[in-house]
Amino acid sequence: MNVKDLIAGHVRAHAPELVALSHRIHAHPETAFEEHRAAAWTAETLQAGGFTVTAGAGGLPTAFSASLGTGPLTVAFCAEYDALPGLGHACGHNVIAAAATGAGLALAPLADELGLTVRVVGTPAEERGGGKALLLEAGVFDGAHAAMMVHPGSFETVRFRSFALGTLEAGFTGRAAHATLAPHEGRNAADAMTLAQVAIGLLRQQLPRDRHVHGVVTSAGEAPNVIPARSTASYEIRAAAARDLAELRARVESCFRGAAVATGCELRLTRPEPDYLDFRDDAVLAGLYAANAAALGRPAPVEREPFAMTDMANVSHVIPAIHPMLDIGSGGAVPHDAEFAAAAAAPAADRALLEAAVLLARTAADLALSR
Structure with missing residues (x-):
């Protein structure tokens, strides 16, 4: 046999x-x-x-x-x-x-x-x-x-x-304030997340067909009359090759960094797992x-x-x-x-x-x- x-x-x-x-x-x-x-x-x-x-x-x-x-x-x-x-x-x-x-x-x-x-x-x-x-x-x-x-x-x-896959966790930290009595004292973390999402949405128009960005906001405040001091989001990025993934990650992270600068919030970016x-x-x-x-x-x-x-x-x-x-x-x-x-x-x-x-x-x- x-x-x-x-x-x-x-x-x-x-x-x-x-x-x-x-x-x-x-x-x-x-x-x-x-x-x-x-x-x-x-x-x-x-x-x-x-x-x-x-x-x-x-x-x-x-x-x-x-x-x-x-x-x-x-x-x-x-x-x-x-x-x-x-x-x-x-x-x-x-x-x-x-x-x-x-x-x-x-x-x-x-x-x-x-x-x-x-x-x-x-x-x-x-x-x-x-x-x-x-x-x-x-x-x-x-x-x-x-x-x-x-x-x-x-x-x-x-x-x-x-595809190559990367994950990204983003968190903005601002300053809470009463939305009517003292809005000027706040730094709106929800606005920072909104700006980041808008920037990423515009970025998508410039991406090749084999690169993708997906994400969800996981927190952005709890009361409408309080300027949110924190916001968080979870994102995935995909590309046909690992080298393209690294370039795409840099561009997506820049969207978050720009939003932090624009709103005066602090930004924390983390990778919850290794890139695939x-x-x-x-x-x-x-x-x-x-x-x-x-x-x-x-x-x-x-x-x-x-x-x-x-x-x-x-x-x-x-x-x-x-x-x-x-x-x-x-x-x-x-x-x-x-x-x-x-x-x-x-x-x-x-x-x-x-x-x-x-x-x-x-x-x-x-x-x-x-x-």
Whole structure:
């Protein structure tokens, strides 16, 4: 029996526990940096399969790194498991976690023969927080020669495209005063926020089509007869490439700074999470994955323009990586809606996660055998 048949057999042998893991995570959604149960369940499944698990990888309590084998080629599979606030697993990260776990377990008996060190990294806070970016900075991916994951979706693609994403929290501090008796003594923080929004709205007219600015005001006073002393807002900026994101951030921040000068308010700008970079897929890994997907009879992949963001992109700037999308038969429902959450634990998604585990493991084996 050849290596690829062995991998498929190993995934079949672990299928009940992989599907159970996916459903368990799906039934108990946990949001960014709160994924204590999902991380523990995923790590326990790997540990039972012979992996050595390090909990709290990179200083993040809901991250882990599981390793098996001593080969010279280290391949990391990324297991996401965070959910969306209010929507549960509407992005199908339960499928991602189970597929990465399955790939690791499928390669476990073959790792030394193939010359592999197999690593499964539990990666929290993809939806918000930049978990992989933080783990990358902390050295959790050090020594890896390739990094892979699959993401459930409503279509199939091999070469993933993503926007770079930055977040920005803005706060103006002015001076409260009675709006009628002593308006001249006030410094209106709500006016500062209004000016910043107007400036950003005018800036949008001058932006290329692949750059976007979105934001909401989260506070701007409480009583109409009191000049607001504080206002706050939360913004996202997006661009097709990381270098464009840096330029866009500078221009948006200038809008806030100008408003502070105009109103005499103080400004505080913060970045609540690392920037998500644009994804750079590796042509070699993508080719190996595509060949395996075709051999397995997966739907023909489609090419898509950038449509999403992922912190896996940060990994791809440092380590050869792929992030294929896998059609889970959601009937047209797309990630981040309630119908997709239901589809992520349906029988079609269960079949897809098992095939994803096979594809990831076979791609890693091909990479090892090609060296």
